Amino acid sequence: MRCAVISRKFDLRSYYGKALAQIADRIESVDHPVTEGADTVRIALAWHPHPDAFECYPNLKAVCTIGAGADNVLACPSLPKHVDVVRVVDPDQAQMMAGFVSWHVIWHQRKFATFMQHQRDRIWQRLEQRPASGVPVGILGYGKIGERVAAHLAGLGFPVLAWSRAPKPLPAGLRGFHGRDGLFAMLAETEVLVNLLPLTPETRGILNRDTFQAMRPGGYLIQVGRGEHLVEADLLAALDSGQLSGASLDVFAVEPLPQDHVFWDHPQIIMTPHDACDISADALAATLVATAVAVRAGERPPHAVDRQRGY
Numbered sequence: 618m619r620c621a622v623i624s625r626k627f628d629l630r631s632y633y634g635k636a637l638a639q640i641a642d643r644i645e646s647v648d649h650p651v652t653e654g655a656d657t658v659r660i661a662l663a664w665h666p667h668p669d670a671f672e673c674y675p676n677l678k679a680v681c682t683i684g685a686g687a688d689n690v691l692a693c694p695s696l697p698k699h700v701d702v703v704r705v706v707d708p709d710q711a712q713m714m715a716g717f718v719s720w721h722v723i724w725h726q727r728k729f730a731t732f733m734q735h736q737r738d739r740i741w742q743r744l745e746q747r748p749a750s751g752v753p754v755g756i757l758g759y760g761k762i763g764e765r766v767a768a769h770l771a772g773l774g775f776p777v778l779a780w781s782r783a784p785k786p787l788p789a790g791l792r793g794f795h796g797r798d799g800l801f802a803m804l805a806e807t808e809v810l811v812n813l814l815p816l817t818p819e820t821r822g823i824l825n826r827d828t829f830q831a832m833r834p835g836g837y838l839i840q841v842g843r844g845e846h847l848v849e850a851d852l853l854a855a856l857d858s859g860q861l862s863g864a865s866l867d868v869f870a871v872e873p874l875p876q877d878h879v880f881w882d883h884p885q886i887i888m889t890p891h892d893a894c895d896i897s898a899d900a901l902a903a904t905l906v907a908t909a910v911a912v913r914a915g916e917r918p919p920h921a922v923d924r925q926r927g928y
């Protein structure tokens with residue numbers, strides 16, 4: 618089966634070349650724009666596709682993303698209504714995210730920002746430390762990745778609260794919240810807020826003044842969802858007022874973050890370049906193969922997102 622590789626933001630072929638090579642006997646990958654035989658392309662691999670990217674593939678049946686979030690493919694104006702959008706579900710990616718989030722929760726809990734400043738200033742000073750049991754972590758988004766993050770944090774001794782759109786069964790020890798009232802009930806108990814939500818019209822801008830104000834004073838934000846979830850000016854105001862003591866940001870409304878952006882030098886912000894986690898070559902290869910098998914059988918591929926819901 619032929620698969621068009623549609624790269625705009627970065628070079629998917631060089632980044633995921635190993636996965637594409639691994640399945641080359643079953644899936645022929647061709648770089649977009651495919652000039653010859655575009656009508657034989659039935660699946661695509663895409664991330665931030667060009668607005669008109671899908672116009673030239675009349676027989677396209679499914680598009681695979683390279684991650685958990687499908688928002689940037691779903692937002693593409695040329696994506697035909699009948700085409701399935703498939704996300705990658707990778708336990709290794711979830712584990713990587715769990716490690717990343719835990720590191721940042723501990724960074725806040727154990728006051729590492731202050732220790733680093735003290736080291737730069739050659740100050741030898743012990744700081745008052747709090748046990749994990751005294752630092753409640755609220756997780757926005759309890760899907761496959763949220764589950765793993767929550768389990769990891771609970772294992773480290775943090776009280777974990779989880780918010781999802783609709784009620785979900787939770788393992789013992791985790792407290793679940795849902796709906797708007799549930800969101801504010803959770804925030805009232807939250808010291809560290811972890812955003813893992815998919816980007817949808819309902820979640821856009823959810824990290825705003827009201828959200829920060831509802832949290833425990835001196836709280837901390839870990840933003841690993843999508844840049845568009847955050848109202849940047851509201852974060853800066855919450856940091857200035859002390860309502861939040863700091864933030865770890867991995868995703869931004871504009872990526873790469875512009876050179877003159879205020880976040881670069883902000884003393885209470887630590888940043889990473891949308892690198893909190895990544896999928897493995899094996900997971901991507903397996904997703905492409907499972908998608909091709911389903912398309913050939915005329916079935917819906919596994920992990921096809923609900924296009925109405927947006928994830």
Ligand code: GLV
Pocket residue numbers: 683684685686687
């Ligand atoms: C990364 O941003 C992902 O959606 O997996």
